[in-house]
Amino acid sequence: MMILSGDPPRGRALVALLAVIVLILAIAPFLFPGAKSLNVAATILVYALLVASYDLLLGYTGIVSFAHVMFYGVGAYGVAIALYGLGPSWGALILGIVAALPVSVALALAIALFSLRVQTIFFAMVTLAVASAFNVLASQLDWLTGGEDGRSFQVPEILRPGFRLISGRAFGVELNGRVLSYYLVFIACAVLFLALLRVVNSPFGRVLQAIRENPFRAEALGYRIVYHRALATCLSAAVATLAGALGAIWQHYVGPDTALNLSIQLDVLVMVVIGGMGSLYGAIVGAALFVVARNYLQGLLGALSAAASGAGLTLAAGLLHPDRWLMWLGLMFILAVYFAPTGIVGRLRGLDKGSG
Amino acid sequence: MSNSVSLETKDLTIRFGGHVAVDAVSCQFRPGELTAIVGPNGAGKTTYFNLVSGQLRATSGAVFLNGHDVTSLGPAERASRGVGRAFQLTNLFPGLSVAENVRLAVQAAEGVHYDMLRPWRLRGDLVSRAEAILEEVALTGRRNAAAAALSHGDQRKLEVALMIALKPTIFMFDEPTAGMSVDEVPVVLDLIARLKQEASKTILLVEHKMDVVRSLADRIIVLHNGRLMADGEPAEIIASPIVQEAYLGLAKAQPS
Ligand SMILES: Nc1ncnc2c1ncn2[C@@H]1O[C@H](COP(=O)(O)OP(=O)(O)OP(=O)(O)O)[C@@H](O)[C@H]1O
């Protein structure tokens, strides 16, 4: 299948899992008409793309960067600033994206050329410093970014909740601007994901894996590894920027906490590890699992905690208190890394190999 | 400089702290010639190779490829100018399959570095050349194994396969058969012998086994403490006292 660039998810269990996730995401507006569930679905889409673009760096090329979410922020702020300043037109939206892309690529190139020659740890430190500085800058430039409060803005009319595509309903669901926004995000994420899949399975993508495996030998074969690493950094930054733009279009709001915070960077890291590094399909699995857990774990814990206190188990009730959801998420992460160091994707592929 | 010189080093020197590992080595190599480089452990043979292929930068002196000064170029640039290395310490892409290891070298040889728009499988020419090379080094049966999972002997063969796949004009073998079992050695030696048939190839071979050197070499140079001690016809060099001494030094280090 050339649409998957000759790299289908191997293993029956993995194919089944991915098929279920993608199918649910594809018909989410009709499956879950509620605003919260649709928001969860859209967040999974955007994060899957963001995580996939991060995996191009971390899993395929072996580059550890802490500035990836910064590029997401550039895209999100690009859209926010353009739509806020120029009004909710398609022209402004596109201008925001077109302006954000070169900013991201230039930043990525500068970081790459400045520090990719040196050791991994130094590069990671530089990205951390740049991302922190960028975060501070975005919070300080009040007039441009809205500071800590961020920016709320209007999107073009047909993407607003009040817009109706047709007057009736389809499968019992109103085809409003929210549904249209969702499918805009869905299609854009799908196309960009397939494009990333193409890149990692191209001759260039194979060189990236060679560099990850043994940069010394890759060089001895004639590959200029600094150029390859820089190119991978720029590409992944560009895709992260587009993911940020999509996130902004969906949320109608951009602020440091939704688009720049280092805690998002940590979330991305967790998602890529849980899903499985070095396989883009891991991004879909990791993002789906993480976003669902973050949104529903608290509710689940609340129910369990209430049940436990009803049964007189005060210790269990305390442990399962909804405020402890982060602890449980952390525990799940540790267990995931311990039992599936190659991520869920690696684990499922391994299972299939064992039985075949 | 004569036109037929493909590789030349002039006063090539490298110092590690106070230790001069390669000391003012001046030497010329020509296409169609297989030069064996011998000398005891620590003589500087591998270091000399690293200076030629660019893994190490010379403290002083120069390296010329086909008359061009390449002393300031890095290993990637020298590789694209025709310098191929098979490393003494096996140096592969451990997590990738055997076939993919070779395919990457073929891809490098064809100069396909930045093509990111089509799947690699569509470059069937690269895949089939890689398969042909696997056949040549008798690794076809292991094509899907990860390089890290190969036996030592098979890893040595893959190491050589990567260099062959690169289609260099200068072949640098650094003890290609070291640690191989007796029945695996001929595959590699036959391959080197076949390369020798092609007049356009300059071959450098570091080898401790004197019978191998005797059967393959057109010329021998002797390194000792980083210095070029002797350079000449195999028969004459092997008979010389300096080689007898080096050879004895070896016999101590490698009882086999
Ligand atoms: N990177 C380095 N830093 C410091 N010293 C080095 C380095 N590389 C090599 N040397 C030293 O240079 C000398 C020559 O080493 P080299 O590996 O070139 O010897 P060799 O002739 O290849 O020996 P062998 O037959 O054991 O492979 C040795 O004394 C070694 O310790």
Ligand SMILES: [Mg+2]
């Ligand atoms: Mg050596």
